[in-house]
Amino acid sequence: MAGKYVVVDVETTGNSYVKGSRVIQISAVTVENSRITDQYTSFVNPEVPIPSFIKELTGIGEEEVAEAPRFGEIAGVIHSILDGAIFVAHNVKFDRSFIAGELEDAGFANPIEKTLDTVELANILLPKANSYKLEELSDQMELEHITPHQADSDALATAELLLMLLEKAKNLPMATLEKLCELSKNLNSSMFSFFESVKKEKESRLESLPEGLESFRGIVLKNKQMPAGEAPIRSLDYPKGIDDKVKLLQPLFKEFESRNGQYEMMDTVYQSFRTSTHSVIEAGTGIGKTIAYLLPSVYFSVGRQEKVIISTYTIQLQHQILEKEIKILKDAVPFSYRTALIKGREHYINMLKFEQTLKEPDSSYDETITKMKILIWLLQTETGDMDELNLSSGGKLYWKRICNDGSFVDRNNDPWTSRDFYLHSKNLAESADIIITNHSMLVADLEHPVLPKSHFIVIDEAHHLEKSVRTKLGRKLDYNHIKFLLGKLGTTEKKKRFYTLERYTAKASAVPSVHSFAVDHAIQNIEAETDDLFTLLSQMLKRTRPNKGKNRRAKLRVSDQIRSGGSWQKVMMCAERFLDFHKLISQGIQERLMLIKKSQASLSPAELAFLEEMAGFHGEWTEMGLQVKHLLSQSENSDVMWLESDQKCMANRTSVHRQPLNINCFLSERLFKEHKSVVLTSASLTVNNSFKFFSEEIGIHSFDRIETRFESPFPYEKQVKLLVPTDLPEINSVPMEEYAESIACHLIAVANAAEGRMLVLFTSHEMLRKTHELLYDSNELRDFVLLAHGVSSGSRSRLVKSFRHFQKAILLGTNSFWEGIDIPGEDLSCLVVVRLPFSPIDDPVTAAKLEYVQAGGKNPFSAYSLPEAIIQFKQGFGRLIRKKTDRGVFFVFDQRVITSAYGKAFLKSIPSIKLEKGPLDHLIPSVESWLDKK
Structure with missing residues (x-):
């Protein structure tokens, strides 16, 4: 240098x-x-x-x-x-x-x-x-x-x-350095000089590529490895006894704890598979449920030569299982087994498209950085999975251009087919014993099979399954997405991709029936119709649901009454015009792609890459049209539809949503009926020790099944104290501002007593923002670091990292903070639940659910609202104690937990712990003594 x-x-x-x-x-x-x-x-x-x-x-x-x-x-x-x-x-x-x-x-x-x-x-x-x-x-x-x-x-x-x-x-290989030098000319720094000086130093030496790398079409990348085929194991004895399980697991953990609940869960999962029976298992915190379902899955899969699919709620959990628990078990079991992680094809890079974008001049800053980092990543990755990359928002937009989202180019004509990452992931899955996926991919597979055939499935974090299915089967349409797609078509002749497509059509000596003038006219008009459509929707939302709070996000359920009104008729007429123009554009693109496809063998790689990108775009464009048609068509009784926007109700911030109200029939027919054994597990599945609510919601109630609970091994009575202040007003009895002031005053006192390390869970973003504002302005917590979701910058994981970094920190969170956060030890010693987590009755999905339950002759509160809130409450409580040595206080600011008839149901849902109630100043000494803060 x-x-x-x-x-x-x-x-x-x-x-x-x-x-x-x-x-x-x-x-x-x-x-x-x-x-x-x-x-x-x-x-x-x-x-x-x-x-x-x-x-x-x-x-x-x-x-x-x-x-x-x-x-x-x-x-x-x-x-x-x-x-x-x-x-x-x-x-x-x-x-x-x-x-x-x-x-x-x-x-x-x-x-x-x-x-x-x-x-x-x-x-x-x-x-x-x-x-x-x-x-x-x-x-x-x-x-x-x-x-x-x-x-x-x-x-x-x-x-x-x-x-x-x-x-x-x-x-770095010389070929990679040369490309980095070329790309870095676009950056506003000495980046070019840096890479150029490194390249010049290497030019004086001969080099050969390190083992495991190859150069193909001028790009250096890591060789993909397929696992060697192995002879099937004829006889494999599952470790039935406790001693057998301890012998397997004890060498793998520095601080090994024998957990009978974990061993019993292993046996239940194995029995479920062996007898082809579904099972529903609630495993309390500390059971070690991931190992508890993985070990029997591995023994069953290898011993019976049957693939087992493991489905998790998030992609992050997929990776955690692969990189943590799977590695642990590979050192434990006395045989080898193969695992594969598979996602939707859009997660994988398309090398043909990436190769051609490297040749484009005048890339944006984010695109240039992303191209450079992908060149480095290709030296390391065997998967080609974008989730390995840390991409900026601009980098993610670029990824949409180069992802594996189309199928225009025949494999024989794609020079990169032999090195295609998506095909490689499918091949790995076909040869694997354990396949790790996520709920979204699993649900998509139930509709359009992509995963290898398997009759045995484990669904972790199963309390999210109902929501995952509704979201995946539902549809969403927003202004910005349509504008993004229109931007891909281009707004000037120089940038319009349609004109490039037209040139390729002429080159193929083909004459399409839809003239380019007609398509161009439709592109110009559909932009105006998009603006008109979302202006009408946002005006309807603003008129019908005037904003009640500065930070409130407005939602409006589209009922039959609204559909019969004049405003909705204007929306429908505008949507019909939109769909007419959309259909013409779609026909124009599809026809040209089909005409060119016949002669694709004569096209250059650059032309093929462009057409592959256009095919991917056409898929998105077609799906968007289906969304408009489906969202704005006559509502089915089983669906709920709503409009949503921020407080300003601006057209470009308005979205339309539609989801199936009940998904139990879908899962009953596609999942439980079609598979021999589905194991559903989570830390929160029961209400009042019963699986009834969960089983009916997901449609397993009519199938034979094993139902069992394994209590947490933690001594909660020695670890947690439950405190309920009795000097807070009821939220509905005072103005919101006054209630927020009371909450803020109590939080200040609790924070000082606990010296921070406090997570505060809200059910409302509006209440969180108001409370944060009061805490900040009070100057009473000036020695504390105050973090708030949606107020402080950063993602959930970034806020949690910041919270753990500072000694005196307070973290305010809403919905997503009630679960999936793991803060063990002294990093979290005080948990506050501001209100019992009932879903707002004016939420469109909740309102529709309550109507549906009532129409079935049941009490909507006890049959739906209460069980749903209890499961959320259990998840929130689970944030506090993550290890046997943890200790903390659990505050519930909502007095209904001790004053209402249903409050006992919340208390019974969590482990038996000592409860103290009274004015806050009477409870503060308990906080200090319990946490040893005196």
């Missing part, structure tokens, strides 16, 4: 120099000849107050900077260090803006000419990294990073990261 690099990090009082934020610490590490040669560090007196959040984050307060020099006093030193060097930082714009601003104010010219951003470089060279934050990269790459968020440690870690990335770049 030629030249001198100076790696800089600054800690500041805020995010913007021009808005008055100033440097409080600076560190500059000099890197020359691929090694660190010097480091300069100094605190800086900013002459402005340091916010409490910055003190908590960095550990730097007024005491540390009181005797430190002002920046002007060290500006000369900084200028001389940076002069003539390439300026490197992790998020270079931030550090550069502060250094340039401080130097200019001190009377120095800005010496920074060339920059290099290690965020950008890591994005390219570490395509599979979970995060590009410095602290998390340091953990992943095992770099020394002693005191994160202090400039000396951050700068040194960034310098070590730079050297590690340089080493990775040096080991």
Whole structure:
């Protein structure tokens, strides 16, 4: 790496120099000849107050900077260090803006000419990294990073990261480097110089590709491996006794705990498969249910030569099973077995399309970065699965162009067929014993089979199955998606893909019946009809459901009464015009694709790639038309339809939804009737110790089945105390603002007693936002880090990581935070449920469900609302205790849990623990003593 690099990090009082934020610490590490040669560090007196959040984050307060020099006093030193060097930082714009601003104010010219951003470089060279934050990269790459968020440690870690990335770049194949150099010319940094210098250094040496890599059509990628065929095992004895199971599992865990519930669950799953019987199993927290269903599945699959499908709720859980529990069992069982993870084809890269996009000039920044990181990823991946990649939002849009979503090109004409990742995943699945998929893919397979045939299925997180089926079988239409598809067609003649398609049609000497002028006219008109359609829908929503709260998301169920009104008739007329233009465009594209397909053997790879992309687009376009037709057609009694928008009810933020109300018949016919044994398991399936509600919801109630529960092995009575304050008002008896103020006051008191480590679960985004605003404005929690879903930036997983990072943290969450969050140990010691999790009765699906239940002669509250809320309540409670050594307090702010007749049903749904009730000031000492905070 030629030249001198100076790696800089600054800690500041805020995010913007021009808005008055100033440097409080600076560190500059000099890197020359691929090694660190010097480091300069100094605190800086900013002459402005340091916010409490910055003190908590960095550990730097007024005491540390009181005797430190002002920046002007060290500006000369900084200028001389940076002069003539390439300026490197992790998020270079931030550090550069502060250094340039401080130097200019001190009377120095800005010496920074060339920059290099290690965020950008890591994005390219570490395509599979979970995060590009410095602290998390340091953990992943095992770099020394002693005191994160202090400039000396951050700068040194960034310098070590730079050297590690340089080493990775040096080991890249020459063909990959050449493509990176070509692409990096589009980037606004010294990225081109970086890769060019590495390439020139390698040019002086002869190199051969490392083992396991191959170069094909100028792209270097990893060889795919098919597992070797093995002779079937004739006899395989399942470990029936406890001693046999302990002997298998004990060597695999440092802190092994023998769990009778886990062993009993193993036997139940094996019996279910062996006798071709369905089973429903509730496994309490700590049972170890994943191993409990995997071990018998593996023994049964290999011993009986029968594939077993494991379905999880999310793709993340798919990977967790493959990378954690499957690996554990491979070391345990005395035989080998094969596993395959399979997803929808859009998850896999289409190499023909990717190859051709590399040749496109003038790519956007996000596209360029994504192309570069995919080139690196192809050296590592055997799956071609996009979920291995950490993509930006712009990168995900680019992926839609290059994913395996079409089938226009015949395999014989696609030069990449022999290296197709989707076909490879299907081949692996065909040869596998255990196939891991997700609920969405499983439901899709029930309609249109793609997965290898199997009569034996395990469905984990089965309490989500009903929702997964409704979502997958349902339809959604939104303005932005239609506009995105129209954008793919293009709005100018120069960019219109339809005109490119027309040129290829002419080249094939074919004459389509739908003239291009007619298609062009339809494209222009359908844009106007789209605007009109969603304006009508949003106006109807705003008129019928005036906004009740600043942050409320409006929903309107489309009832028969609404359908008979004049406003809906206008919507239908507009939709009909839309569909007329849509049909003409669809015919024009399809006809041309079919005409060209006949002569595709004579087309170039670039032409084939474009046509494959157009075929994928046509599939999306056709599906969108079906959505409009289905969503706006006469409603079936079994469906529920609604409009949804944000508080402003703007046309481009309005969507139309339609879902089947009940999916039990679908699952009964397609899943339980067609398969010999389906095992359904979750930590939350029963209500009042009965599976009745769950079984009827998913349609298994009419089948013979095993039903069993395995209690958690945790000693909850020694780990958790349940506290119910009695001095909070009923939500319906006071204005929402007053109720939120009461909640905020109680949270402040509880947070101080528990010293943070507190997760607060809401049932309403509006209530969460209002409470967060009050907590923030009160200044009573200024020493705490306050995080809120939908308010603080970042995904759910990012917020959870931030919560675990800070000692005194409070996390406010809604729906998705009630489950799937694993925060063991002292990171979470206080859980607060603000309200019992009843679904709002004005939610379209809930309202339709309640009407349906009532029409069947049942009480809608006791037959639907209460059981659904209890299952959610159980999931929420399960966030607190994740290990045998955990300890915490569980607050329920909703007094209905002790005052209502149905409150006992909630308390019976969780383990038996000590309950204390009374005014909050009477409960606070219990919090402090239980958590040992005195």
